[in-house]
Amino acid sequence: MTNEAIRDLEAIKGVIEKGRHFLITTHVNPDGDGIGSEIALYHYLKSIGKKPSIVNCSSMPENFRYLTTNQEVQELNEDDSTAVFKDYDAAFVLDIGNYARLKEVGQLIEFHKVPTICIDHHPKEDDKFDHYFLDSGASATGELIYDLLTGLDAELTLTVANAIYSAIMADTGSFRFSNTTEKTHRIAAEMLKLGVNPESVWGYIYGDLPPERVSLQVEVLSKIQYDLDGKLAWVIVSKKMLERAGATSKNLEGFADYIRNIRGVKASVVILELGDDLTKLSFRSKGDFDSNLFAKQLGGGGHKYASGARVTRGYKEVVPEMLKAAKEIMSSTSKN
Ligand code: AMP
Secondary structure (H helix, E strand, O other), X not given: OOOOEEEOHHHHHHHHHHOOEEEEEEOOOXXXXXXXXXXXXXXXXXXXXXXXXXXEOOOOOHHHHHHOOOOOEEEOOOOOHHHHHOOOOEEEEEOOOOHHHHHHHHHHHHHOOOOEEEEEOOOOOOOOOOEEEEEOOOOOHHHHHHHHHHHOOOOOOHHHHHHHHHHHHHHOOOOOOOOOOHHHHHHHHHHHHOOOOXXXXXXXXXXXXXXXXXXXXXXXXXXXXXXXXXXXXXXXEOHHHHHHHOOOHHHHOOHHHHHHOOOOOOEEEEEEEXXXXXEEEEEEEOOOOOHHHHHHHOOOXXXXXXXXXXXXXXXXXHHHHHHHHHHHHHHHOOXX
């Protein structure tokens, strides 16, 4: 798949110049790239006298709270949403991939006809947005925020640098996934020059594991199942398992990546029971195996090596569908 890039810099510059009150948002269950990108853009807009608000459709991950000082990241509040949404001059939608992942925030944007700017490193799915700053070859949305801000001649403060560095660190698996490029490292080096401390950033994000996450990890790793001659490794995480560990679904971040590392495994899937009729799948892969195709077969999407899906069926129904999809992709993949 070739990379796609659309950079409406001049149009976005015009939107920023004309407007004042901007919504910044990202996908459901935001990750470090979404949060870091939001915070970097927020501080830039504030620094030029604008009024940005970060409003997401779900709560923020605890391990990225260090990027905030004043509850900059809000969860959508149904009561005051209509009053607020009609006042936005434009909405910056970050790291979204698929519009449906904006949930209620997306519906409010549409209802109030808020002009939209999409900043993303996922392949473009549709023409839903008014302007795009999108490059599917970028390692992270944080990298595109860097490009946008430098394109706008922004002064990069240490706060912005920390947010950009964290976003990129999160989406590149700490600069080791295949999306990591020379440019990624160049941006990281510039962030270090601005004062970012890589050890503390890593420590905040990954070096402060809640014990319940470790308990959950022990049980999850003991329940891995293998198929397709050991090329597929998958695991179910039931509500009961979360309860036993005292953990939440947020504690699962990184598990699918870890399972992909097992020798001989080409694709890993973590299947999370969200409800009787709701299942979340996290796909990871390597080599020729395309996770995006895999996720698409179950109604989701994402990147070649990391993708996801939310399916409105219970996990017991989803497992055979997942196995069938894996088998088909594996047999159509040449060098497996
Ligand atoms: P996750 O396994 O939740 O960490 O998701 C990995 C990647 O898959 C995300 O960064 C998104 O690019 C994508 N993704 C996750 N869930 C969905 C979904 N329901 N629909 C489309 N893409 C998704």
